[in-house]
Amino acid sequence: MDPARLLQRALDLAVPHHPHPNPRVGAVIVDHAGRITGEGAHVAAGEPHAERVALDEAGDAAIGSTMVVSLEPCAHHGRTPPCTDAIVAAGVRTVVFGAVDPDPRVAGEGAERLRQAGIEVIGPLDQHLVEGADPAYFHHRRTGLPLLTLKAAATLDGQIAALDGTSRWITGPAARADGHLLRARVDAVMVGAGTLRADDPELTVRLEAHSGRQPVPIVVTGGEPLPAQARLWARGALVLAPPGRPVPEGAEAVPVGTLADGGLDLRSGLAELAHRGLLDILVEGGGGLAASLWSAGLVDQGVLYLAGMLAGGRGRSVFDRAWETLADGIAVEIVEVTRLGSDLRIEWRRAG
């Protein structure tokens, strides 16, 4: 048995699914000869956990087997009973788990329960690898907030739109297709009301090989009038708005309190979105919303497409706020730089 290879198999099973607010989990069961007798993934919230799916497939072959599961099995009653009970009842001999679950209802408890029942427990095998397969889940359990990724397409000299608001298209087809891949991975896509008014975006994943699942659209408004007709209303967009503000037909209001400066309390708005199972949010601008989120320290990482185009003057920048002095800049780590057609794709995250 090669635990690292089986953990990778469990992750491959888990990654295509969107079970948030639950974690992406995959599980593989092998017999004493190393043959896979059962495997499964947690496909959606409310559906059986990966361990259950794998145990059901293995049936009696689970007796005396080894289970390799990407995350420490749960020991609490949620919408489904604890996986630790199912593992014990099935007669599994050894459990190898990939990562400790930071959820306080599990953290160490799952492994401890299994050990108490006489099961050999090995792990965490590779915490870093497993967290990389579902970073939003781990981020949410540690901070209570969704993982926010800021996407922006800018000219080489940093403008996301001209002064008249035109911005389509700054980047070429390869970068735009990559943007659709980003959408396909997240639970929700967020824009400010200014972008809604300027662009009437759809915010859908438009790729040939796509499952059809679409991210939830979210609009942020301080309460200025919204257009009665917009493509996002037909998609049932959530609208973060001050309490009592009416939203157009088709949209759903998410009331958010305001701060002393009159802006929305975006931190509590995001916590509410996480409560609704939206743990992985792509922010697609514009500069006003990006500046609000940045000032509140809520942006975790980003993808910046830098186009083979120079604006040659002042337009609208990624963050619509003044940068008063150098010391106010915040260090970010450049994770990856890729060339896409005539554009650059720069992936970054907050340092530390």
Ligand SMILES: NC(=O)c1ccc[n+]([C@@H]2O[C@H](COP(=O)([O-])OP(=O)(O)OC[C@H]3O[C@@H](n4cnc5c(N)ncnc54)[C@H](OP(=O)(O)O)[C@@H]3O)[C@@H](O)[C@H]2O)c1
């Ligand atoms: N190149 C790109 O990647 C890209 C991406 C997106 C957009 N754009 C361009 O950017 C331009 C739009 O940018 P923008 O800065 O005008 O608009 P925006 O950032 O999309 O939206 C700004 C609006 O969002 C709401 N908002 C933002 N922060 C808030 C807070 N803390 N509290 C309450 N409400 C808040 C307010 O809505 P209310 O006005 O309703 O109060 C505010 O006016 C367009 O020209 C668009 O084409 C470019």
